[in-house]
Amino acid sequence: MQDILQQKVNKKLVGGYLFFCPDTLTLNEILLMCAKQILCDSNGDDNCPICQKVQCGSHPDVCVYPKGDAFSTDDSQSVILDANKKAILGEYKILMIKNLENSSEQSQNKLLKVLENPPKNTIFLISTTNLNKVLPTVKSRLLKVEIPPFDKQTLTQIFSEYQKQEDFALAMDYSNGYIGETKQILLDQDFLANYALAKNIVTNLKSSSEIVNYIVPKMSKNQFLDTVKFMQSMYRDIALVKSNKIELVKNKTLVSVFENISDEFSMKALVEIIKRINDVNKKQFSNVTLSLLFENLLTSILEVKYLCR
Numbered sequence: 001m002q003d004i005l006q007q008k009v010n011k012k013l014v015g016g017y018l019f020f021c022p023d024t025l026t027l028n029e030i031l032l033m034c035a036k037q038i039l040c041d042s043n044g045d046d047n048c049p050i051c052q053k054v055q056c057g058s059h060p061d062v063c064v065y066p067k068g069d070a071f072s073t074d075d076s077q078s079v080i081l082d083a084n085k086k087a088i089l090g091e092y093k094i095l096m097i098k099n100l101e102n103s104s105e106q107s108q109n110k111l112l113k114v115l116e117n118p119p120k121n122t123i124f125l126i127s128t129t130n131l132n133k134v135l136p137t138v139k140s141r142l143l144k145v146e147i148p149p150f151d152k153q154t155l156t157q158i159f160s161e162y163q164k165q166e167d168f169a170l171a172m173d174y175s176n177g178y179i180g181e182t183k184q185i186l187l188d189q190d191f192l193a194n195y196a197l198a199k200n201i202v203t204n205l206k207s208s209s210e211i212v213n214y215i216v217p218k219m220s221k222n223q224f225l226d227t228v229k230f231m232q233s234m235y236r237d238i239a240l241v242k243s244n245k246i247e248l249v250k251n252k253t254l255v256s257v258f259e260n261i262s263d264e265f266s267m268k269a270l271v272e273i274i275k276r277i278n279d280v281n282k283k284q285f286s287n288v289t290l291s292l293l294f295e296n297l298l299t300s301i302l303e304v305k306y307l308c309r
C-alpha cells in the first residue's frame with residue numbers, strides 16, 4: 001500500500017495490481033483504500049468529498065465489477081469500453097474487479113486484451129481469494145500484492161463503530177486479522193455464550209458428576225466448534241502461563257484466572273488435552289451426535305487431567 005503511494009508520487013503507477021488474501025471483505029476494503037490513495041489529493045487520509053464518493057460508490061472515475069455474481073464476458077466487454085473513456089474529475093480512471101477467481105477462462109482471456117495494452121492513466125485494481133484460479137497470462141500482466149492480516153490497532157480502527165459492543169475486545173483477539181472473520185464474530189449472537197461456556201469448563205469443571213451442567217442439548221455445529229476452539233486456546237494459555245510466557249497468551253483478560261488454576265494441570269496433561277481436542281475437531285460429525293461427542297470430550301479431558309498429575 002505504501003508502494004502505491006510512492007509510485008503515485010513518482011508518477012510510476014503501473015497499469016494493474018492484483019491483490020490477494022483469503023478474505024473477500026478484507027480485499028474489498030483494500031481496493032477502496034487504494035482507489036482513495038490514487039484519486040484523493042491527501043492520499044485518502046482526509047475523508048474529503050472525493051474519498052466519500054469512492055467509499056459510497058458514486059465516483060464517476062471508479063468503475064466496479066462484476067456487475068452480477070461473477071465477472072462475465074459481458075463485464076469484460078464493458079471494462080474495455082470503460083477503460084478507454086477519459087477520467088472526468090481527476091487524472092486517473094480506476095477499474096476495480098473483485099473476486100476474479102469466480103470468473104470463467106473465457107472472460108479472463110477477454111480481459112487480457114485490455115490488460116496487455118492498458119490505456120494511459122487507467123489503473124486496474126483486481127482482487128482474488130485464490131491466485132490459482134487466475135490465468136497465468138493475466139497474472140503476468142499485473143503487479144501481485146499479497147495482503148497480510150491486519151494488526152490489532154488497524155482492525156480496531158476499521159471496526160471503531162462496534163467498540164461499545166460487549167464482545168469487541170474478544171473479537172479483536174479471535175479474528176486472525178481479517179475483516180470477514182471479525183465481522184462474523186461481532187454479528188454472531190452465540191459468540192459470547194460459547195466463550196462463557198468454554199471458560200466455565202476450563203476453570204470450574206472438576207468432577208465427572210458435574211459434566212451434566214455443561215452439556216448443551218442439541219448442540220449446533222457452530223456452537224460445538226466455537227466452544228471447543230475457545231477451550232483449546234484456553235488450555236494452551238494455561239500452558240503458557242505455566243511456562244511464564246504471559247506475553248503470548250491469547251485470552252489476555254483471563255490471565256489471573258489461569259494463574260490461579262494452573263497448578264491443577266500438569267504440563268503433560270495440557271499437551272494431551274490439546275491433542276485430544278484436535279482429534280475431535282478432525283472427526284466428521286452430524287448434529288445429532290454433537291452433544292454426546294461433547295460429553296465424551298469433557299469426560300476424556302477430566303481423565304487426562306487426573307491421570308497426568
Ligand SMILES: [Zn+2]
Pocket residue numbers: 036040041042043044045046047048049050051052
Ligand atoms: Zn480524500
